[in-house]
Amino acid sequence: MEPPAGPASTRHVPWNRLVLAVSLLTFWTPPTTAQLTIETVPPRAAEGSDVLLLAHNVTKNPLGYAWFRGETVDHSQLITSYRVDINVTTNGPTHSGREALYPNGTLLIQSVTQKDTGSYMLLVTKNDLQTERQTGHLHVYPVLPRPIITSNNSNPWEHEDTVVLTCGPETQNTSYMWWISNQSLPKSTRLELSEDKRTLTVFNVTRKDTGPYVCEARNPVGISRSDPFTLDVLYPVARPPLQASNTTVPEHEGPVVLSRLTDETGVSIRWLFKGQSLLLADRMTLSSDNSTLTIDPISREDAGGYQCEVSNRGNSRKSGPLRLRVTWQENARALDVGAITGIVIGVLLVLMPLAVLGCFIFLHSSCLTRY
Incomplete structure (x- = not known):
């Protein structure tokens, strides 16, 4: 009779595979949840437009959201909050009536102004009462008005006066460019731009500097150009032959x-x-x-x-x-002499028969008187 079977033996694992498994367990960690982020749409906002502060990677099934002005949890800076489980929105002290909070945590700000520029913090409360926070930033730029060119001298004299042209009004975060006769500024020792390029100086103006001049204002949300401006350069006129x-x-x-x-x-x-x-x-x-x-x-x-x-x-x-x-005048004089001669001859021709007739009548009368 065969002896009873003993316990099953352990399967042999090669040493190199064991080292690999230990290494994987040492260096591998479970994937972490994507971090909460805030995206501003559009990233550069023009004054008067609507802006979304989009919340990305929000935890699933949160308990609620709260938006604050600034970068800290300060209830005096609360804009609005939303309780998910009871579907209740509560507006805070800094709510202007233009903000709306969506159920996904996104904040809408309507008709933004430059005063809305700044930081905004989203506080997410999880079901386990743990919180997560992230800050977004909003920068509101003014809508550029049409620039106007002004001059310090409306009637400069050629080769004598210096003219200073200014592009206004001045606005923040704005860059300026100039054109002369639809061309960019040429390199000239008589042309000088100020550091902020709002002011163009033309030294010793000539009649070739009349322009027209155009200035352009730019900021991250728009471009605006002035109407053409022409210089009235005075100069002495020459005697016209x-x-x-x-x-x-x-x-x-x-x-x-x-x-x-x-x-x-x-x-x-x-x-x-x-x-x-x-x-x-x-x-x-x-x-x-x-x-x-x-x-x-x-x-x-x-x-x-x-x-x-x-x-x-x-x-x-x-x-x-x-x-x-x-x-x-000469032709008239010659004509007058001829006319006078003709008149004299005509008069003589008329008077001669009359003279003869008169003489005959006189002689005849004398003869009758005598006899």
Whole structure:
């Protein structure tokens, strides 16, 4: 008879596997629950917009939530709280009427203002009365008004004055940029920006510095540009020389064109005749820029001295007189001599028969008296 079987022997485990198992037990720890976080949406808020403080990774089945202004649990800074099990919301001392707390712990702030900028803390109370807290941050930026460019000198003189242009109004957290004639600022020793770039200084202005100038204000939530601003640079105008297509013209002929030789821009032009403002007749036309006067046809009334006066807001200059001669006077004199001769001859032709007749009557009367 076989002896009874003994106890079952233990299965042999290789040493290297045992070392591996011990190592895994030593270094492996159960995965931790994801940490509570607060996300601000949108991350950069414009004044007047609505903002959500989103609560992420909130513990399951919490007992309640509470939102505070600041970074500590201070009941004087309580905004609002929510008890999940009884579905009750309680507003605190800092509740403005614009806040709403959702059942998932998210806080809505409507129509935010710059005073809403700051820290917000969420306190989550778990079922075991343990708490978890996390802080979010809200930064509210103003809606940028349209910038306005102002100048310290409305009528600077060329090569003499320095002009300071300022982009306003000043707002916080705002950067500024400038353009001249739709181009970024060129590198020039006559142009200087202030440290905050709100002020542009133009040294020794010239007529080429008229602009237009545009300033741009930027903050994290918007961009706004000013209306174009143009400098009115004053400069002395030169005496305008005149020329004429012809200075001696027979009456009823033409045209005669009078024009100034310089093409100076930014000036107004006035024509004078015999020292007085020219009254345009139907026979006269001016070019679109008033720099050319055309007379067609010429009349004897057009004879005399013409001048061109150019002016800007700084000063004015007149040209020397240019005299126009109409030759109707010489033709009229020759015509008068011929007319007079003809009249004399005509009168003589009429008077001679009358003289002969008178003489005959006189002789006849004398003869009758004698006899």
